[in-house]
Amino acid sequence: MDQVEISLHGYATLIVLSATLLLLVIRGRRRRPSSPPGPLALPIIGHLHLLGPRLHQTFHDLSLRHGPILHLRLGSVPCAVVSSADLARESLKTHDLVFSSRQNSTAIDIITYGYGSSFAFSPNGPYWRYIKKLCTTELLGPRNLRHFQLVRTSEVKNFLEILMQKGKSGETVNLTEELLKLTSNVISVMMLGIRSSETEGEAAEGARTVFREVTQIFGEFNVSDIVWFCRRFDLQGIKKRALDIHRRYDAFLEKIISDREELRRSRGGGVEEANDFLDLFLDIMESGKPEVEFTRKHLKALILDFFTAGTDTTSIATEWAIAELINNPRILKKAQQEIDEVVGSDRLVEESDAPNLPYLMAIIKETFRLHPPIPMITRISSSDCTINGYKVSAKTLLFVNNWSMGRNPEYWKTPLEFLPERFLEEENASVDVKGQHFELLPFGSGRRGCPGMMLALQELVLVIGTMIQCFDWKLPDGVGCRRVDMTERPGLAAPRANELICCVVPRVDPVVVFGH
Numbered sequence: 001m002d003q004v005e006i007s008l009h010g011y012a013t014l015i016v017l018s019a020t021l022l023l024l025v026i027r028g029r030r031r032r033p034s035s036p037p038g039p040l041a042l043p044i045i046g047h048l049h050l051l052g053p054r055l056h057q058t059f060h061d062l063s064l065r066h067g068p069i070l071h072l073r074l075g076s077v078p079c080a081v082v083s084s085a086d087l088a089r090e091s092l093k094t095h096d097l098v099f100s101s102r103q104n105s106t107a108i109d110i111i112t113y114g115y116g117s118s119f120a121f122s123p124n125g126p127y128w129r130y131i132k133k134l135c136t137t138e139l140l141g142p143r144n145l146r147h148f149q150l151v152r153t154s155e156v157k158n159f160l161e162i163l164m165q166k167g168k169s170g171e172t173v174n175l176t177e178e179l180l181k182l183t184s185n186v187i188s189v190m191m192l193g194i195r196s197s198e199t200e201g202e203a204a205e206g207a208r209t210v211f212r213e214v215t216q217i218f219g220e221f222n223v224s225d226i227v228w229f230c231r232r233f234d235l236q237g238i239k240k241r242a243l244d245i246h247r248r249y250d251a252f253l254e255k256i257i258s259d260r261e262e263l264r265r266s267r268g269g270g271v272e273e274a275n276d277f278l279d280l281f282l283d284i285m286e287s288g289k290p291e292v293e294f295t296r297k298h299l300k301a302l303i304l305d306f307f308t309a310g311t312d313t314t315s316i317a318t319e320w321a322i323a324e325l326i327n328n329p330r331i332l333k334k335a336q337q338e339i340d341e342v343v344g345s346d347r348l349v350e351e352s353d354a355p356n357l358p359y360l361m362a363i364i365k366e367t368f369r370l371h372p373p374i375p376m377i378t379r380i381s382s383s384d385c386t387i388n389g390y391k392v393s394a395k396t397l398l399f400v401n402n403w404s405m406g407r408n409p410e411y412w413k414t415p416l417e418f419l420p421e422r423f424l425e426e427e428n429a430s431v432d433v434k435g436q437h438f439e440l441l442p443f444g445s446g447r448r449g450c451p452g453m454m455l456a457l458q459e460l461v462l463v464i465g466t467m468i469q470c471f472d473w474k475l476p477d478g479v480g481c482r483r484v485d486m487t488e489r490p491g492l493a494a495p496r497a498n499e500l501i502c503c504v505v506p507r508v509d510p511v512v513v514f515g516h
């Protein structure tokens, strides 16, 4: 009997101990943050099979099912996708330092002269900080923006002149092509002192199309980068394409740099005051005492950074705005009325008119809301952190989905409608695009936010403002569909998929445009 009692007692103690242990484990688990939710992953490839060609659209659909933060694994790379303003703030502001670097890839490394040479893709370290300071104080600072204002005005006049001639002769305009020429001319004169549309030879021809190819290839997922056993193969031919882009760009740039070096030598040294970015960079290199290592490959990578970041983005935004205005003639008319009343017809819209043209500014914001040229802000975490109580580990790729937030009915009434008026209503009147309103982040936010934002905004006011002022816009007669096709092309940036071919009908006296 005694024996039975002892063993019963033993069993009871064992059960109590096990239950306590189980409770402790469960409570411990609860306290330790878990990964964000997400769909079921497959072995090895993770969620690669779910990805469509337009990543931001795939992520948008997934977040509608799984919530505003989700965890994905692309091959062996862990990813967190964020699609709400609160979580964007938590990632980009609260954890600004954790997410202050970007992910590199084979294509990025090949095209940008090796890891760490590009400013846009270098990690948050001494080189990035040095160039960031240079951007803020010199390259893209207020003094330089004023200095190059004449360049922007004169390039826009050339552009309008081409449109005016086409309009008068009834020819159609390939707006995609003309806008790319315009924006790359502006950047090219600032950087290299030459108009990119006037550079000649095979190398220059190749370079003109290179920047759009660069934003496209940078946005493609390379299976060789993310599935470890594919590392040695170039399954999608991305490495081969990257090498070809690199070869064309390098030939173009080498010629320009050596010509400038020759000119500087013939003058017996550098210039007294740098006229463009190239002179400034050569001065830094030749001074022999830059704060950080700055070699020829850094110089070429930096020029590529500015060309790619500044050319395609600005022309994409302008093209989307005009496409929306063709599809919404009421909005075009209203914007023309505003410009006619504020600016009149004796002069062209200028950058300084911006504060007096609220409807034009609302059109620009509305374009960014529905068509952010860079649809997702992409960063990588340097250490573990928590977002919304979920664990995000070091080396996680973060995607903040701008495109998705612009379509979120929590922030925007009738989100799929192009309606600039929403930015004139009280509830959205104070929303701007400068990185503090996290539901609208076309230029990103925090320390890695876009350093070219002020330049881009000034250029957009000038270009879109004068295009609205000078012309009525429509599709060519005989085009079956009366609306512009709004399909997007895949890539890091999101331009329209097809070139925009349209007709312009001049509505101001050419004397106003050309001054003669």
Ligand code: HEM
Residues within 6 Å of the ligand: 119, 120, 121, 187, 305, 306, 309, 310, 311, 313, 314, 317, 372, 373, 374, 377, 378, 441, 442, 443, 444, 445, 446, 447, 448, 449, 450, 451, 452, 453, 455, 456
């Ligand atoms: C409409 C035009 C533009 C848009 C929508 C745009 C958008 C962006 C975005 C979303 C980022 C990433 C920000 C982040 O991670 O938080 C970025 C970065 C950058 N942008 Fe822009 N951008 C535009 C024009 C320009 C221009 C004109 C320049 C220079 C001439 C420029 C230079 C850069 C550079 C160098 C970076 C990388 C900064 C870094 O990594 O620290 N961008 N831009």
